Amino acid sequence: MLYHKNWLLRLLALAVLCALIGSCGFKRKKYENPITKDTQQPDKVLFDKAINDVERSRFEVARLTLQTLMNTYDTSEYLAKAKLAYADSWFREGGTHGLAQAEAEYKDFILFYPTLEESAEAQEKVCMIHFRQMEKADRDMNHALRAEDECRNLLVQFPNSKFAPTAQQRLREIQEVIAEGEMRRGTFYHTKGSNPAAANRLQALTDQYPLYSNADEANMLLGDSYSKMGTRFRQKSGEAFARVVREYPLSPYFEDAKKRLETLELPIPETDPVAYARMKYELENRTKAGLTSHALSPLKRGPDVSQAAKSGTPAMTTLRPSVPASVPVPAAIGAAGFTGDVTVAPITDPTLLESKPDARKNPPAAQPEGAAAPAATDSPATPEGGAATAQPAATVTPGAPLPTNRDSAKQGPQKKQKKKKTPSQ
Numbered sequence: 001m002l003y004h005k006n007w008l009l010r011l012l013a014l015a016v017l018c019a020l021i022g023s024c025g026f027k028r029k030k031y032e033n034p035i036t037k038d039t040q041q042p043d044k045v046l047f048d049k050a051i052n053d054v055e056r057s058r059f060e061v062a063r064l065t066l067q068t069l070m071n072t073y074d075t076s077e078y079l080a081k082a083k084l085a086y087a088d089s090w091f092r093e094g095g096t097h098g099l100a101q102a103e104a105e106y107k108d109f110i111l112f113y114p115t116l117e118e119s120a121e122a123q124e125k126v127c128m129i130h131f132r133q134m135e136k137a138d139r140d141m142n143h144a145l146r147a148e149d150e151c152r153n154l155l156v157q158f159p160n161s162k163f164a165p166t167a168q169q170r171l172r173e174i175q176e177v178i179a180e181g182e183m184r185r186g187t188f189y190h191t192k193g194s195n196p197a198a199a200n201r202l203q204a205l206t207d208q209y210p211l212y213s214n215a216d217e218a219n220m221l222l223g224d225s226y227s228k229m230g231t232r233f234r235q236k237s238g239e240a241f242a243r244v245v246r247e248y249p250l251s252p253y254f255e256d257a258k259k260r261l262e263t264l265e266l267p268i269p270e271t272d273p274v275a276y277a278r279m280k281y282e283l284e285n286r287t288k289a290g291l292t293s294h295a296l297s298p299l300k301r302g303p304d305v306s307q308a309a310k311s312g313t314p315a316m317t318t319l320r321p322s323v324p325a326s327v328p329v330p331a332a333i334g335a336a337g338f339t340g341d342v343t344v345a346p347i348t349d350p351t352l353l354e355s356k357p358d359a360r361k362n363p364p365a366a367q368p369e370g371a372a373a374p375a376a377t378d379s380p381a382t383p384e385g386g387a388a389t390a391q392p393a394a395t396v397t398p399g400a401p402l403p404t405n406r407d408s409a410k411q412g413p414q415k416k417q418k419k420k421k422t423p424s425q
Contacts, residue, residue, distance in 0.1 A: 120161035216251035
């Protein structure tokens with residue numbers, strides 16, 4: 001027993017020693033983009049020194065050396081290489097802070113040097129930054145969606161790059177994780193009995209990610225959800241079952257889908273030969289899980305992408321929220337009112353108000369020629385409740401002083417009436 005304890009203590013000490021050696025910088029990992037040109041130029045000497053520090057995990061010292069190179073020799077031929085190595089030092093350092101700094105530096109590199117081959121590599125590293133931080137399918141999808149966008153940008157901006165095939169496969173793996181998350185949510189709603197919610201999730205999944213490894217099962221659940229929503233969705237249910245027969249002929253749900261179509265009295269489609277060949281290739285080349293993969297899966301942070309497709313074109317659009325099919329849609333959207341854009345512009349022609357038709361909803365009726373204008377209805381009332389009579393306009397002699405209120409009060413034709421006393425007074 002004592003011998004075994006001593007042996008365990010020796011193994012533990014050896015492990016601690018190896019960890020200390022690795023942390024002290026003795027472990028060396030070769031840099032991917034060195035400069036092979038043999039010269040003793042001072043900028044080249046600084047670059048080689050920084051690369052040596054990067055390989056030995058002395059990242060802070062390497063970044064200081066690269067900053068010296070970029071600030072001192074701003075016209076150096078190694079300036080682009082130095083900027084890329086600066087970003088690579090953050091990428092190798094890792095951690096949340098290091099990866100965020102690396103992404104910012106890679107984006108700057110692509111902005112300053114968009115035509116270099118290294119720009120495609122920088123974009124591939126940005127995709128890998130979010131790929132490494134992806135969570136499992138039942139957790140937060142933020143990094144998975146970001147990784148999908150960055151890998152798609154690589155395929156769009158650098159389609160002829162040597163990194164394009166790797167990015168395409170990476171995109172299939174990312175979309176496998178996103179589709180698995182949607183599948184779990186749709187299955188939850190289907191089991192719960194919320195068929196409209198289940199159909200909405202599964203419809204978006206099957207339309208967006210047909211390369212998903214469990215797309216055949218998703219279509220079966222989609223068809224079953226529509227069938228439970230009433231006869232109004234009979235056609236949509238048949239479309240889901242028909243897709244299984246047409247695009248997934250080697251699926252274990254193939255015969256079941258044909259029976260469901262017969263029950264719905266809908267035609268059974270022919271199998272697509274291209275889909276048959278693709279599915280056969282996927283089944284033959286699918287990565288098989290090891291003996292310890294299931295046991296260690298709870299300890300892994302990242303998702304399992306072993307079931308991702310190995311062929312086919314991945315989706316080049318982002319998954320967008322959709323409106324459930326059970327939500328009624330108006331027959332003619334916009335028929336009841338104005339649906340255009342309202343703009344404001346100054347009026348340059350003063351005759352437009354007379355020549356253009358009246359824009360009011362209820363314009364006033366046109367008056368015949370020679371008709372008198374309608375009398376004003378907002379005239380002040382007399383104390384007795386009647387309308388006030390029109391007073392003649394006063395004539396003003398040029399040069400004469402204007403009458404004051406006191407003078408007009410004296411000259412007024414009306415006399416002040418005496419107030420009658422009541423018997424009580």
